[in-house]
Each structure stands twice: as structure tokens, then as C-alpha cells.
Amino acid sequence: MASAQQLLRLTEEVICPICLDFFTDPVTLDCGHNFCRSCITQSWEKKEINSCPECREVFPERNLRVNRAIANLAEEARKLKLYPKEKESKPHCEKHQRELKLFCDTDRKLICVMCVTAPEHREHRFIQIQEGVKVYKAKLKSSLDSLT
Structure with missing residues (x-):
């Protein structure tokens, strides 16, 4: 049986580093980092440059590869309600990625x-x-x- 700590670590692997929620339509960049398709697209539109928000690698083309494995894991984690309460993201503005206040x-x-x-x-x-x-x-x- 998995410990709570192990489940927490697994859960963190299926959370988008931009929206801090479970991945929705996850894509992988050429550098190997994963993001929700809408999160990375909005990030790139704001910056007008195609770079990874995590490692800052710049890409000449918007090459987004669907990551089905992470999509399946995120869906399972969502079903199991593994997301810790203290990490729940608050509603945010789709245009500015800021909290709605x-x-x-x-x-x-x-x-x-x-x-x-x-x-x-x-x-x-x-x-x-x-x-x-x-x-x-x-x-x-x-x-x-x-x-x-």
C-alpha cells in the first residue's frame, strides 16, 4: 500500500507548474518539461517568445507533443481526489494568470x-x-x- 508521502509525490508530478492544477490536455516541450496546452500557449502569447517557463530554453518553433501518459495519470489522480487541500489553486484570470480578486x-x-x-x-x-x-x-x- 502506498504511503501518503508517496501519493503526494506522485500527485505533484501531474500538476502543471503554471496553473498549479492537474494537467488538462498536457503537452511536452522539446526540453522535456510538461504543461497544460492552454497554459503554455497563453504564456507564449504574453511573452511573444517560445521559451520554457521552467528552464528558459528558447524554441524556434512551437513544437507541442501530446503527453497521453501524464493525461491518464492526471485523470486518475483527479478521480482519486489526491490533490491536497492546501495546494488548491484559486480561480485565476485566463488572460493575465492572476488570482481573481x-x-x-x-x-x-x-x-x-x-x-x-x-x-x-x-x-x-x-x-x-x-x-x-x-x-x-x-x-x-x-x-x-x-x-x-
Whole structure:
């Protein structure tokens, strides 16, 4: 029987170093490092250079090879719920890879602090997530009360 320490080490092997979650559609770079396809693609789009976020090796072409073995292991780990609670990643912005900390009241969606300055959010109203939760809980309670 595997010890908790061994399971933890195995679990760490199926976690993407960019999003810190189980691999989703894992790919391998020419240097041998693995990432979620969307994570490495977004990383490269931001930097406008094809380099490995771990070893910094630069690649002239975007050569991404599917890693089915890691995909299968990540799926099994996900099914077994092996991911430790303290390492759970918080929701993050797909555009900036930052934690979502604000609520855009105008668009009614969570955003990161970098999105506040984006043209699509210019002149929008922002509130803390906790404040938004209170507001929408009150609205939900009011709606439920009127239904009952």
C-alpha cells in the first residue's frame, strides 16, 4: 500500500507548474518539461517568445507533443481526489494568470486587478468579491422570499 508521502509525490508530478492544477490536455516541450496546452500557449502569447517557463530554453518553433501518459495519470489522480487541500489553486484570470480578486458589477463577472485597466472595463464599477457575494445573496434571498 502506498504511503501518503508517496501519493503526494506522485500527485505533484501531474500538476502543471503554471496553473498549479492537474494537467488538462498536457503537452511536452522539446526540453522535456510538461504543461497544460492552454497554459503554455497563453504564456507564449504574453511573452511573444517560445521559451520554457521552467528552464528558459528558447524554441524556434512551437513544437507541442501530446503527453497521453501524464493525461491518464492526471485523470486518475483527479478521480482519486489526491490533490491536497492546501495546494488548491484559486480561480485565476485566463488572460493575465492572476488570482481573481474583484467583481465587475457592470459585466457581472470576476476579474483580476490587471483587468481593471483594460479597455473593455473602462468606466465600469468594481467591488470586492466578498461584497458582491453579500449583495447577490441578498438579491437571491429576496427572490426566494417572493417565490415562497
